[in-house]
Amino acid sequence: MGIEEFDVFVIGTGTAGKSVAKECVEEGLRVAIADNREYGGTCANRGCDPKKVLVGLTEILDRADKMKGYGITKLPEFSWKDLMQFKKTFTVAVPAATEKDMEALGIKMYHQSPKFLDENTLSVEGKTVKAKKIVIATGNKPLELPIPGRDLPITSDDFLELEELPESMIFIGAGYIGMEFAHIAARCGVEVTIIEGESRSLNNFDEDMVKHLQKASEEIGIKFIFDSEVTGIEKLQTNYRVTANQKGKKIELKAKLVVNTAGRVPSIDDLDLEKGNVEFSKKGITVNKHLQSPSNKSVYACGDVSASEGLPLTPLSSQEARLVAGNILDKDREKTVDYPPQPSVVFTLPNLASVGLNEKQAKEQGYDFRLEQKLIPEWFNAKRINEEYYAYKTLVDKESGLVLGAHLVGPDAGEMINMVVMAMCGKLTCETLKGMIFSYPSWGSDLKAMV
Template structure:
């Protein structure tokens, strides 16, 4: 059995941060992953998705300006776009391994399974360590329906060499909405089947309604309260059976994409052998991101039962775990207001409290909501759907929530994040002189009292 100071499971943002930081501090480190090294975000998630979104944005922008100076809308050549995407993703596993080798971090490929509270099996190797860090992320949530094996997941979508004419997205969250926009702008007929009463439940209701309207305007068909019961057929010729309002419906399509949520990737780890407790969303941890039931185990990133599944948060948690392993438990997890964006076209971005949350908490807030398709910043690109909702505490003048829809929202939301994190009053932002005309220069109008 090989011995190390620290074993890390997962090579994404959280795991890589832990491994490199504790190695810098002189600890011996082993790192394990059953998937290609480098993590989800860089290879199967955020980064490659945004490459595809860039093409969709160009199609949207040119479409909006046809007859207003642009003679024809751009079109997407899907195979060429996927080839371009691969220039970002394909080098990552080898580069990640090379860097680990240079840092003298021992790496292993395969599924990690606990043998005891401080030992792991991976393939034919048995490893033990003073500390074991779980940073192995999420996997698609099982749907438990007949024909589930006929669906592809987000990884499969990002690897499609040809885009089918018709496709169905099962789910109503980030993945379904973002991929629907990409596919629709590339010429596919897209249907979203979501079992809830509203999609993107964590985002502002009014802005989500505007986004849904924008999606329907480009031909995306959205069905709510729709429970998928089965998928049948063969590749390229599938039938989705779903129920809505007590009636059974059948939908023919060429492709079905599983976009109905993800769960912690811990089912095959034999956690019971390590006395590691799991919660509703992942590994149960304390304020130090240490397992509540096994002090030798820490968990960070999406696999921990804390926070949102966002890359910056994973890196933040990885730094906390690394410091606590090196220095003892001194660094605690602090809940932060983290900005998030849905990279649809237009973009939806959010930070802080929603209107519903503020009202449920009984907060005394001023709420400003407005559609801005007639504002200059939208009109200049003929963007038909944009808006904002800002929540300001009436007593402290602190911004407690910001919700944006429109081109540039993914960058503008970061200014609101800065204001919330550092308690910058709304009046200070109103008085700022921003570059004009820009998305930031509209903040003064958004924050008018």
């Protein structure tokens, strides 16, 4: 059998990979795509979308609990089994629908992770293929714990498939995945403990806002154990035992289930990148300002797997995919990365949201800024739903009057932060924002008093 040749070979069928493949084939190129898991990628199958469906139930439970005695006389009952069936209505059809779209466009599909044989040659499904351009869009995968018993904990992928919830769970890692899934479990009645190697949770977010979220987390029963390095996991008769080193002291925890939420790493182990002369690091595929491999100009990387300045966010993957496709096709549009303000949200309850600079970054960059910071449970929007944790911190450049950064905690912070993004992208001054008329009483209207 001869070697099959393509103009573009895309590895990964998530948001980034699909976008590049579709645009290239629509421009008349011969395109192939491959994935070693179900087509459709992390976000739609086992990430953002199904997670948010589960969060939807906890929003109802949380709202009812806060309004108990203020109109709610009985808390709602729920069925985890029914919730999971509802979740499946969003995920089950994704792989087949994705493949149907690819087939209709004439994209050749493979169901295995390719391996590089040389700079333009891949081995996939026992076949050898060549491509003028190769796009790596394999995303991230759960970090494997380098400890005895590493195969015992489940991951966030598995959590989303749980047929029933256990009585107790230990989450290893207090990043955004650990916090979000711990909140879901705790609000559904699970006894939750989070063990974290750092001195606090959510290390990449504003410390003051995280403190508010941690207090809210503790009030729903989540226990935190910080400064603790997990050293082993054992399966007992009915429980799992997690052993950790907390500043030289050995501690042991037991629970019915353990979840590895220690983080995610680039999914590149199966690619044999060295043979393709593709440089990489712990952060992912090394790329230049064109999202192109500097060591192999035939290779591009976009989405979570690229070691770019972009955050691991689905909307960012779409932006990077558009840039890569534009470069391959030599489109008359932006050819180098220029990232707009990138918001990041932790979908706990309350939400934690952030965009732009924090205080340290603003000082390092030499800004003379005004800082606004306050815990505001007495503001109407929080008070009307009996929400105790509603807070903000905003940084405003004194010279220009522009917002440098915003950090929010609140029930609708994930939506409110989008208005800050619009203000920052549009270079709207605080005076301009204060002069606007927003609908009231709405969460968005509160932003005028936050800047």
